[in-house]
Amino acid sequence: MKQILQNLGSGETLLAEVPAPGVRAGSLLIRTEASLVSLGTEKMLVDFGRANFIQKARKQPDKVRQVLQKIRTDGLFPTIAAVRNKLDQPLPLGYCNVGRVLAVGAGVSGFAVGDRVVSNGPHAEIVCVPKNLCAKVPEGVPAEEAAFTVVGSIGLQGIRLIRPTLGETVVVTGLGLIGLLAVQALLAAGCDVIGVDFDSRKCGLARSFGAKAVDLSKGEDPVAFVNAETRNRGADAVLITASTRSDEPMHQAAQMCRQRGRVVLVGVVGLNLMRSDFYEKEISFQVSCSYGPGRYDADYEERGNDYPFGLVRWTEGRNFEAILGLMKSGKMNAAPLISHRYPFDEALSAYANLGAPGALGIVMHYPETADATRTVRLSAPEAAGSAKTERGVVGVLGAGNFTGATLLPALKKTDARLKAIVSASGVTGTHLAKKYGVEISTTDGSALWNDAEIDTVFITTRHNAHAAQAIRALDAGKNVYVEKPLCLTPEELNAVRAAMERNRARGDGSRLMVGFNRRFSPHVREIKKRLDSVPETKAFVMTVNAGAIPANHWTQDTAVGGGRLLGEACHFVDLLRFLAGTPIAESRVDYLGGSAGALKDVFSISLKFADGSIGTIHYFANGEKSFPKERLEIFCGEKIIQLDNFRVTRGFGWKGFSKFKTPTQDKGHAAAMRAMIEAVRGGAPSPIPEEELWEVCRVCLDLARG
Numbered sequence: 001m002k003q004i005l006q007n008l009g010s011g012e013t014l015l016a017e018v019p020a021p022g023v024r025a026g027s028l029l030i031r032t033e034a035s036l037v038s039l040g041t042e043k044m045l046v047d048f049g050r051a052n053f054i055q056k057a058r059k060q061p062d063k064v065r066q067v068l069q070k071i072r073t074d075g076l077f078p079t080i081a082a083v084r085n086k087l088d089q090p091l092p093l094g095y096c097n098v099g100r101v102l103a104v105g106a107g108v109s110g111f112a113v114g115d116r117v118v119s120n121g122p123h124a125e126i127v128c129v130p131k132n133l134c135a136k137v138p139e140g141v142p143a144e145e146a147a148f149t150v151v152g153s154i155g156l157q158g159i160r161l162i163r164p165t166l167g168e169t170v171v172v173t174g175l176g177l178i179g180l181l182a183v184q185a186l187l188a189a190g191c192d193v194i195g196v197d198f199d200s201r202k203c204g205l206a207r208s209f210g211a212k213a214v215d216l217s218k219g220e221d222p223v224a225f226v227n228a229e230t231r232n233r234g235a236d237a238v239l240i241t242a243s244t245r246s247d248e249p250m251h252q253a254a255q256m257c258r259q260r261g262r263v264v265l266v267g268v269v270g271l272n273l274m275r276s277d278f279y280e281k282e283i284s285f286q287v288s289c290s291y292g293p294g295r296y297d298a299d300y301e302e303r304g305n306d307y308p309f310g311l312v313r314w315t316e317g318r319n320f321e322a323i324l325g326l327m328k329s330g331k332m333n334a335a336p337l338i339s340h341r342y343p344f345d346e347a348l349s350a351y352a353n354l355g356a357p358g359a360l361g362i363v364m365h366y367p368e369t370a371d372a373t374r375t376v377r378l379s380a381p382e383a384a385g386s387a388k389t390e391r392g393v394v395g396v397l398g399a400g401n402f403t404g405a406t407l408l409p410a411l412k413k414t415d416a417r418l419k420a421i422v423s424a425s426g427v428t429g430t431h432l433a434k435k436y437g438v439e440i441s442t443t444d445g446s447a448l449w450n451d452a453e454i455d456t457v458f459i460t461t462r463h464n465a466h467a468a469q470a471i472r473a474l475d476a477g478k479n480v481y482v483e484k485p486l487c488l489t490p491e492e493l494n495a496v497r498a499a500m501e502r503n504r505a506r507g508d509g510s511r512l513m514v515g516f517n518r519r520f521s522p523h524v525r526e527i528k529k530r531l532d533s534v535p536e537t538k539a540f541v542m543t544v545n546a547g548a549i550p551a552n553h554w555t556q557d558t559a560v561g562g563g564r565l566l567g568e569a570c571h572f573v574d575l576l577r578f579l580a581g582t583p584i585a586e587s588r589v590d591y592l593g594g595s596a597g598a599l600k601d602v603f604s605i606s607l608k609f610a611d612g613s614i615g616t617i618h619y620f621a622n623g624e625k626s627f628p629k630e631r632l633e634i635f636c637g638e639k640i641i642q643l644d645n646f647r648v649t650r651g652f653g654w655k656g657f658s659k660f661k662t663p664t665q666d667k668g669h670a671a672a673m674r675a676m677i678e679a680v681r682g683g684a685p686s687p688i689p690e691e692e693l694w695e696v697c698r699v700c701l702d703l704a705r706g
Helices: 039-050 053-059 061-074 076-088 149-162 177-188 200-209 222-229 248-256 275-279 316-329 344-352 401-412 427-436 446-450 463-475 490-505 522-532 563-580 669-682 690-705
Strands: 002-007 013-017 027-037 090-092 097-104 116-119 126-130 134-136 169-173 192-197 212-215 235-240 257-265 284-287 338-343 361-365 375-377 393-397 417-422 440-442 456-459 479-482 512-514 539-545 584-591 603-609 614-620 630-636 639-644 648-652 659-661
Touching (some): 002 427, 027 344, 039 177, 090 427, 149 257, 149 316, 177 200, 177 235, 192 222, 200 212, 212 222, 235 248, 248 257, 248 275, 401 427, 417 446, 427 440, 456 463, 479 669, 490 690, 522 630, 522 639, 522 659, 539 563, 563 603, 563 614, 584 690
Parallel strands (some): 169 192, 169 235, 192 212, 338 361, 393 456, 456 479, 479 512, 539 614
Antiparallel strands (some): 002 090, 116 134, 375 440, 539 630, 584 603, 603 614, 648 659
16 A cells, blocks of 8 residues: 655655555554645654754754763764664654544444544555544545544644633634634634734635634734724633744733633744733633643553543544534535645645645545555565575564664674564554565564464564564464563463473474573673683672653553563663573562652662572662663672673773773674574574573563562
8 A cells, every 4th residue: 555654864755655554453444535734744744854964953952962962871873873763764644534444443332344434544545543533424524624623623622721602702823724623613612713824815714714814914913903803801812823933922812812811822833931921911821732632642542441421521532523513514614725635646746735825725535445455575585595595584573663773784684584574554664674675564463474484583562462472473383582571471471481382392493582682792791701710609780770761651551561670671680690600599679669769660679699699780760861871890709890881891800801892882682683593594592591581581570570
């Protein structure tokens, strides 16, 4: 199928061929009939992509500070690579979609195949959208007008924050798509509406809907106009839907308001407020968030958990329904806002006209049939008899940041044949497949299990999917490399072990490896050589300046990411187990108390090994970024080793060893993946001994539960 993508690095807007998504639980699979280009948001993204690096930096000074900080801690070249990788990721454009339901995901009620729905899906021939971001289109509302529902909901949410009452005067500053739809919604609510804009045509549209308008291009004074219309009482409220860096809209809004008036910002304007403007009249000011309650709440949007109707009357989904209801009743008319229509095959022409005079509502119409193929071949297969067709034929499950920045660059340098990559949307998977020479991009995970040529699967999906996917791959006779953690519960660990036993009983002899990469770092290998020459017991102190992750990030969700102990600290349990060279006999974890420890991401792990060695892992999310992220200190036999951020290893008291340095930070990712491929191609056992792997996973699960 075809989809519109924006490359923020090169600035190129693409009409790309990507695999169609499959239906997911809690979602609807939709064949698109029409979609609306959001001139504000999408033009901003396109312009940003076309800007050079200096211009991009000027637009995002906060990101520049983060880059400079990363250079100080990780070095110049890793930072450059990380920035380029981030900008290279394709961004799907669009969020105003209308289409027909092709399939209904598990757990979804109230929708059926064939229903016509609006959603915030992107510009693509087929989209998969969570149920709470969809609403049925009433009979009689044309698809191209229903496509305005989402932008209409943005304005509607701002109106709800104003809480207008019958007969109040409300000013709408900025008569773009959101502003003109908001004008109609306010008129439907019984308000006297005054629109303000520099564009005479838009002012004319506002008047045609029944509002008054102030044309700034003609030098008209909005404050004087509002005072004249309200008998010098001032407007009850101002809704700002403009986009400008100027502070003037906020200043004018305060001047136009009556005492205790309300100002709500929906657009993007300068916010250098004058205290006197708001103080003297006790004006309230609020910023509106997108389509309404539920926006950016993963529990609502992704997991489909709706807010109770009686407690949260208007969610983003119910705002969609309200806009569609206004269209059905004739109180909102989007047809006059359509300035351009394009067939989807000519979508790039639409984007070429984003800044054209008179551009307002740009609607794209889609073919009546769409290619629902979930697999796209991007390059010819390896010739039969090639060394790469024998062993080490790889399928990758997951196409996130780790896959693009670390996994595929490492695998590309091995003798592996990169045959297939699976991603949920097909977009990032296809981009990475083209970049790294993967033959096939697909949205169908079963393509990996069912492909007889693929003998090794790398899993880099979200943590809660790891165990089930590893079991599926092992039962299909594949070698499996799973990014940590292997699983989130003891029951899952037992199930994976059972899958390994079944695999072994069939004679498949598959290898299972978890991405505990630190043990493969050249620094750690150098340290291991030194430690193995010392018979005395050892004391390990691992300090991890992990940095804060927001509470609503998926890794903090114990059901999805497992929390930071299972999600990342497991690396360091494995590292100390490897260096100690003996089983872990005892383990415990202590969490920071008080509000700072509420997320359970500040903790110390204590380990005692079978030979009497001890280890402590201090995992802190409450530190400062300028301090190195990872530091290991080892004390033994009157000697000390210090590893600083996997860039420099220093020895104290060691004969013939004082310093080991690598050109860049090397945490062993590439070496770990290379070891897996070499084991597969050479018929060797898994690079991490199986019993050691089970032990580390069990210890981490026990710690997470304790």
